[in-house]
Amino acid sequence: MRIPNIPLSFVTRHGSKAWPLGLTGAGMLIIGSLLSWSYDAQVLGNLSISFNPGGLQRLAIALALFAVVFLLASKGPLVRLGQWADTALGLRALATWTLLFMTLVVVAITVEAGGLINVQPGGWVSFLGAMVLFAASRLVMPTETRDLAEAVLPGWVEILVIVVIMAGLLFGAAYALSLDDAWAFVLFLVFVTGMAVAATRAGLLSWLGHVTARHKRVLILASFAVAFTFPLTQGGSDANMSIASQVLVFAAAAMGLNIVVGLAGLLDLGYIAFLGAGAYVGAALSTSGFATIGWKPPFIVVVLVAGCFSATLGLIIGSPTLRVNGDYLAIVTLGFGEIFRLTMFNLDGNNGPDLTHGPNGIPAIPDLSFGSFNFGDTHVLLGIPLARFSNYYFLLLLLMAFIIMVFHRLNTSRIGRGWVAIREDEKAAEAMGVNIFGLKILAFVIGAFLAGMAGAIKAHQDVSVTPDQYIFLESAFLLAAIVLGGMGTIVGVLVGAVILKLLPEKLRFFADYRLLLFGLLLVLMMRFRPEGLVASRRRQLEFHEEDEELAIRAEGDIAEKVQA
Amino acid sequence: MTAMLEVRDLKVAYGKILAVKKISFSVEEGQIVTLIGTNGAGKTTTLRTISGLIRPASGEILFQGKRIDTVPAHQIVSLGLAHSPEGRKIFPKMSVEENLLLGAFSRQDSEINQDLDETYDLFPVLAERRAQQAGTFSGGEQQMLAMGRAMMSRPKLLMLDEPSMGLSSLMMKVIIQTVRKLQPQGTTILLVEQNAQAALSLADHGYVLEVGTIVIKGTGKDLLVNDAVRKAYLGED
Numbered sequence: 001m002r003i004p005n006i007p008l009s010f011v012t013r014h015g016s017k018a019w020p021l022g023l024t025g026a027g028m029l030i031i032g033s034l035l036s037w038s039y040d041a042q043v044l045g046n047l048s049i050s051f052n053p054g055g056l057q058r059l060a061i062a063l064a065l066f067a068v069v070f071l072l073a074s075k076g077p078l079v080r081l082g083q084w085a086d087t088a089l090g091l092r093a094l095a096t097w098t099l100l101f102m103t104l105v106v107v108a109i110t111v112e113a114g115g116l117i118n119v120q121p122g123g124w125v126s127f128l129g130a131m132v133l134f135a136a137s138r139l140v141m142p143t144e145t146r147d148l149a150e151a152v153l154p155g156w157v158e159i160l161v162i163v164v165i166m167a168g169l170l171f172g173a174a175y176a177l178s179l180d181d182a183w184a185f186v187l188f189l190v191f192v193t194g195m196a197v198a199a200t201r202a203g204l205l206s207w208l209g210h211v212t213a214r215h216k217r218v219l220i221l222a223s224f225a226v227a228f229t230f231p232l233t234q235g236g237s238d239a240n241m242s243i244a245s246q247v248l249v250f251a252a253a254a255m256g257l258n259i260v261v262g263l264a265g266l267l268d269l270g271y272i273a274f275l276g277a278g279a280y281v282g283a284a285l286s287t288s289g290f291a292t293i294g295w296k297p298p299f300i301v302v303v304l305v306a307g308c309f310s311a312t313l314g315l316i317i318g319s320p321t322l323r324v325n326g327d328y329l330a331i332v333t334l335g336f337g338e339i340f341r342l343t344m345f346n347l348d349g350n351n352g353p354d355l356t357h358g359p360n361g362i363p364a365i366p367d368l369s370f371g372s373f374n375f376g377d378t379h380v381l382l383g384i385p386l387a388r389f390s391n392y393y394f395l396l397l398l399l400m401a402f403i404i405m406v407f408h409r410l411n412t413s414r415i416g417r418g419w420v421a422i423r424e425d426e427k428a429a430e431a432m433g434v435n436i437f438g439l440k441i442l443a444f445v446i447g448a449f450l451a452g453m454a455g456a457i458k459a460h461q462d463v464s465v466t467p468d469q470y471i472f473l474e475s476a477f478l479l480a481a482i483v484l485g486g487m488g489t490i491v492g493v494l495v496g497a498v499i500l501k502l503l504p505e506k507l508r509f510f511a512d513y514r515l516l517l518f519g520l521l522l523v524l525m526m527r528f529r530p531e532g533l534v535a536s537r538r539r540q541l542e543f544h545e546e547d548e549e550l551a552i553r554a555e556g557d558i559a560e561k562v563q564a
Numbered sequence: 565m566t567a568m569l570e571v572r573d574l575k576v577a578y579g580k581i582l583a584v585k586k587i588s589f590s591v592e593e594g595q596i597v598t599l600i601g602t603n604g605a606g607k608t609t610t611l612r613t614i615s616g617l618i619r620p621a622s623g624e625i626l627f628q629g630k631r632i633d634t635v636p637a638h639q640i641v642s643l644g645l646a647h648s649p650e651g652r653k654i655f656p657k658m659s660v661e662e663n664l665l666l667g668a669f670s671r672q673d674s675e676i677n678q679d680l681d682e683t684y685d686l687f688p689v690l691a692e693r694r695a696q697q698a699g700t701f702s703g704g705e706q707q708m709l710a711m712g713r714a715m716m717s718r719p720k721l722l723m724l725d726e727p728s729m730g731l732s733s734l735m736m737k738v739i740i741q742t743v744r745k746l747q748p749q750g751t752t753i754l755l756v757e758q759n760a761q762a763a764l765s766l767a768d769h770g771y772v773l774e775v776g777t778i779v780i781k782g783t784g785k786d787l788l789v790n791d792a793v794r795k796a797y798l799g800e801d
Contacts, residue, residue: 430637
């Protein structure tokens, strides 16, 4: 969000007032949040008790404290931080989002409780505080900062920072899933976005990028530790774990598609068919009474067969179409997705062999069991019951780790380099000796294989497999997750997948406008951040070429160097 | 002795239009051979056909005595024939080092890093900026990168398509010097140029192409003093 700047003359005249004004605003925000915001205890969780802040009030306090940190860094005890971080830009972004947050709180209380009268004085104090903070932030003068890439803390402090942030993510995710109220969920999103934008503007996020690059292993380990402990935060509730494991299936498929689209640059609009093919194989080879194939191999074999089946489909559809250029591939894969769905719809014994039971699909797929460990049972770990979906969540997490490893290995290998070359300039890549067709096929087949594996697990998790789960819209959503998050990145696509799958679950009242909102979201993304939420270095350059005038030096200069 | 590269009665067509009309020439091992000619003479088409990016309508191309006109482009590179294409065609979003490593894409041996160092020795500018995005380079630097990239496949024969295109005269001298440096290292070079003066002064042999046919051929020295060549390409009366 960008708001026009105040004339410089005004800022220079009143700049000295920014600091006390800002602290006043933040103070008011905190005091207001300690008081009651709303008469109605049913609204937005309970915000009605003074000196016992509810969830949203705590978020407001967190925003205010972050603002105080920025203020004290520009003048005060934290001034050493101010030498590195751009406090002025950070504070501006933070104040803007805080004001939006408090405005939405007032609107939400008004709407949910039926009238502006329901906002208690505490709410107004906080709202006013946000306005004062906003005004102060406009008066702050930007300062010169040093390059954050040089800011190196002792190793253990940096590792601690990573651990704290990962723990914050864990609690954030658990808190977000526990919010039943759509308004509260939206407000939480505003809070997270505001914090993230402020940290980015201040340069803290790029510093975090340097830190994580220095401690890659710690980051990876911490990420998986957080992902594995997540079910333990749910206190035995399986409802949220059901959402979480659906998110994981979606994310696994998106990551597979990311190889095809993000790395090799092949637009595949029928990718969901590969997930579907895997799911049908998983169902047909399961011990369900409705399974259509007599062979009942162990699940490990089923997963591999499902992957291979999808990969074969990928090979069949890929070999004729990958010889042509991008747009044709998109059309052919779009068609292939529909052909797959209609074929599954029609293999019901009337129009062909009875492999899929047509529109009825294959129901009653039993839960997986490895030895005595049945995925349908509730198991107790550290005193916390982990029910059915938690079990699938863990299995999917393993699959996810595998897919991420494959993705990462490919991305940094010779093959990955070849893919990037193909994406950038096919003709030049060919002249370099890159086997264009072979590498394209490889991307397509690997992507299909991974989706097939995910599909086999999905079949058991969903209990039944029907053709209508694999419509074109799902392919489009997978693609949207990649575009939204950041093509060719791991973190970006994970974020994109979580957003696209979690939002519709939490914002059920938007259900009718879901597509409209996604369309709007994508249009806005293309306008303001075409490289995705998390951009790969290369993509960022692709979309912001005007920034790279830096290196064009006089030719004579170089000529001298070469001659010397 | 058989020639390193031999082109026999090569015809290349774009649809019904013949771009190259039955040309024959050869490149001996260790030589610098140049094809000169104006725009549209068929020089670039000839190189692209040799490296397998276009298929000939008829004729034969032999590389070290083996026919390569039906071999896929990516296998031709591993046979030892590198092509630094017209307009340089570096990968602008990749770093210098990634560009060079792509040049070695056809290789899977363990000496790639060693060759990387050698390329950096040859072009110190590239060494200084190995992590920089290649698209931010000037034309001359891009040309050096393109040549370095082609050398990374350890070619026996290096084909350079208009390395002087769009460069200042100073930069051009640098490029020409580099080409000279490559020859004693045992690399055979097939050079395509519009800048006839520069190309002929380098070349052991030269061929003049006009609208798809070879009209004059001879040693570089002879062509430099040839009246027809002087009139048409060296701008002298």
